[in-house]
Amino acid sequence: MNADKSLLKRxxxxxxxxxxVDSNPLTKALRCRILSADPENGVVHVAFEPGDEFLQxxxxxxGGIVATMLDFAMAFAAMAVLPEGQGGTTTSMTVSYLRxxxxxxxxAVGTLDKxxxxxxxxxxxxxxxxxxxxxxxxxxxxxxxS
Numbered sequence: 011m012n013a014d015k016s017l018l019k020r021x022x023x024x025x026x027x028x029x030x031v032d033s034n035p036l037t038k039a040l041r042c043r044i045l046s047a048d049p050e051n052g053v054v055h056v057a058f059e060p061g062d063e064f065l066q067x068x069x070x071x072x073g074g075i076v077a078t079m080l081d082f083a084m085a086f087a088a089m090a091v092l093p094e095g096q097g098g099t100t101t102s103m104t105v106s107y108l109r110x111x112x113x114x115x116x117x118a119v120g121t122l123d124k125x126x127x128x129x130x131x132x133x134x135x136x137x138x139x140x141x142x143x144x145x146x147x148x149x150x151x152x153x154x155x156s
Contacts, residue, residue, distance in 0.1 A: 012097050015089045018054075022047055022090070031056070031082075039063070040075070042082060045117070047090050052122030052132075054086040057139065059115045071111040076136065080105060080148035083120030084132035088152055091122055098130050098152035105148045115139035128154050 013033035021029045021044045031042035041059040048054075058079050066072040081100060088098035117139050124131040130152040136145045 012089070014085070015092075015097060018044065018047065018086060018089050022049065028057070036078065037082065040079065040082075042079075044086065047086070049090040052087050052091045052125070054083060054090055054120045055117065056083050056086060056120070057115060057117050058082075060113070062113070065113060068110070069113070071113065071116075073105075073107060076107065076111050076146050077103065077105045077148065079116065079118050080120075080134040080136055080146060081150065083118035083134040083136075084122075084148065084150045084152070085120070087120035087122045087132055087134075088125075088130050091125055092130075092154065095156055097155050099155050101151050101153050103148055103150040105146060107146050109143060109145045111136070111145045112138070116145070126154075130154060 017033040029044045031037040043057045045057055046055040060071055064071050064075045118134050118136045120134040122132050132150045134148045
């Protein structure tokens with residue numbers, strides 16, 4: 011089983027306690043945590059706190075890292091609804107950068123909009139922790155893989 015999906019399964023067994031995502035090196039580096047998950051509606055709320063190694067010249071988070079955080083949020087939303095033995099892999103993703111993403115704790119909500127037998131459609135939003143300002147959004151098409 012996918013290590014991220016195993017971790018999400020453990021989180022769903024005790025959903026009231028945020029869980030560090032230590033199942034892969036990139037989520038560790040981004041200090042990713044699952045805050046909440048609603049598999050019935052395909053929604054997962056995650057937090058990130060990327061370090062200085064992810065800053066670009068203007069002291070903002072590099073755009074590819076912003077896309078990565080959004081991709082993780084959508085992937086976790088997909089994993090929350092897919093049955094055992096299935097996963098999703100991103101086949102296309104569109105990112106809209108709305109504001110500079112400054113260092114600090116960030117929160118993303120990934121939502122699965124539609125689940126077909128072979129294709130998933132998801133979206134995600136990134137905001138500063140507790141903030142209302144929308145920093146970036148993404149939509150994704152994923153292939154279901156066994």
